[in-house]
Structure formats: C-alpha cells, structure tokens
Amino acid sequence: MKKALVILASTLAMSGAFAQSAAPASAPAAASAPAGKHERNIEDRIAYLHTQLKITPAQESQWSAFADVMRNNGQTMGTLFQQRKDATNQSALDDMKQYTAIAEAHADGMKKLVDAFEPLYGSFSPEQKKLADETFRREPPQGGKHHKGAK
Numbered sequence: 001m002k003k004a005l006v007i008l009a010s011t012l013a014m015s016g017a018f019a020q021s022a023a024p025a026s027a028p029a030a031a032s033a034p035a036g037k038h039e040r041n042i043e044d045r046i047a048y049l050h051t052q053l054k055i056t057p058a059q060e061s062q063w064s065a066f067a068d069v070m071r072n073n074g075q076t077m078g079t080l081f082q083q084r085k086d087a088t089n090q091s092a093l094d095d096m097k098q099y100t101a102i103a104e105a106h107a108d109g110m111k112k113l114v115d116a117f118e119p120l121y122g123s124f125s126p127e128q129k130k131l132a133d134e135t136f137r138r139e140p141p142q143g144g145k146h147h148k149g150a151k
Contacts (some may be wrong), residue, residue, distance in 0.1 A: 080098075
C-alpha cells in the first residue's frame with residue numbers, strides 16, 4: 001500500500017506533470033514545514049515548466065490557468081495525504097476508503113489539468129509541442145525532483 005502511495009505521489013508531482021499545489025498568496029502563514037516544502041516543490045515545478053516550455057507573453061493567461069490548476073490539485077492532494085498521515089488506529093476498511101478518496105481526487109485533478117492544458121498546448125509552436133511531449137513523457141527521477149539535472 002505504501003509503495004502505491006509513493007507511486008501516486010510521484011505521479012502527482014509530475015502532474016503537478018504536473019504536480020501541484022502552492023497555497024494562494026492569501027493563505028495563512030502558519031503552514032507546517034512539510035506543507036511549505038510541498039508548496040515550494042510545486043512552485044519550483046511550475047517555474048521549471050514555464051521555462052522548459054518557453055511560454056511566451058501571448059500564452060501567459062493560458063499558462064496561469066494551468067498553473068492555478070496545478071496549485072489547486074496540489075493543495076487538495078496535500079490535504080488528503082496529511083489526513084492519511086494523521087489518521088491513527090483506523091481499520092483496514094477505513095484505510096481503503098481513504099486511499100480511494102486519494103485516487104478519486106487524483107483522477108479528478110488530472111481531468112482538470114488536462115482541460116487547462118489543452119488550450120495551452122493548442123497555442124504552442126511546433127517547437128514548444130515537441131518540448132512538452134518530451135517533458136511530460138519522461139519518467140520522474142528518484143525523489144520526484146523532475147527538474148533536477150534537466151537541461
């Protein structure tokens with residue numbers, strides 16, 4: 001079960017291809033250190049993708065919508081994973097239900113991400129499409145650090 005969660009978390013980070021969430025600027029500053037690290041990772045991924053995909057000024061509004069979905073998805077997944085981590089002495093049935101909620105949230109988040117990415121991808125030049133295809137096709141390196149070592 002833990003291996004499945006690690007795989008799911010890695011997939012989410014990529015989704016965030018894409019990973020996902022940083023809290024909005026209006027979020028409380030009392031976030032825990034792990035939540036802060038999670039948010040930084042998502043913001044790092046967003047910045048990496050922005051640079052990697054060579055987003056143009058004309059594409060910024062579509063990019064912003066995509067990045068916001070990454071953040072929102074990350075927020076949702078971060079909350080669900082924290083709830084799972086905080087849950088103690090739960091039954092096997094409760095554990096399975098919680099995992100189901102995580103899987104469903106991931107699927108819903110990916111649908112939203114695809115919906116936000118489609119118009120952005122449609123605006124890409126052939127070079128940008130090739131970059132996107134290569135970037136999102138790659139498997140994430142160990143630890144979910146998608147941009148470490150990438151050129």
